[in-house]
Amino acid sequence: MLEDWFPADPLLWQVGKYIARASRKGNLVEDLKKAAWYLNRRIEKEKQDV
Numbered sequence: 001m002l003e004d005w006f007p008a009d010p011l012l013w014q015v016g017k018y019i020a021r022a023s024r025k026g027n028l029v030e031d032l033k034k035a036a037w038y039l040n041r042r043i044e045k046e047k048q049d050v
Contacts, residue, residue, distance in 0.1 A: 015042070
């Protein structure tokens with residue numbers, strides 16, 4: 001379960017969600033773009049926290 005993988009990180013939870021469903025929903029590119037968007041937000045947050 002995604003909650004187990006990222007219990008305290010909602011941005012990474014979203015990345016995992018979009019990657020997990022990308023091949024099942026029918027629009028692979030859209031879901032991968034959404035995953036990338038959340039991942040980029042998480043990267044920027046990490047840069048700010050350092």
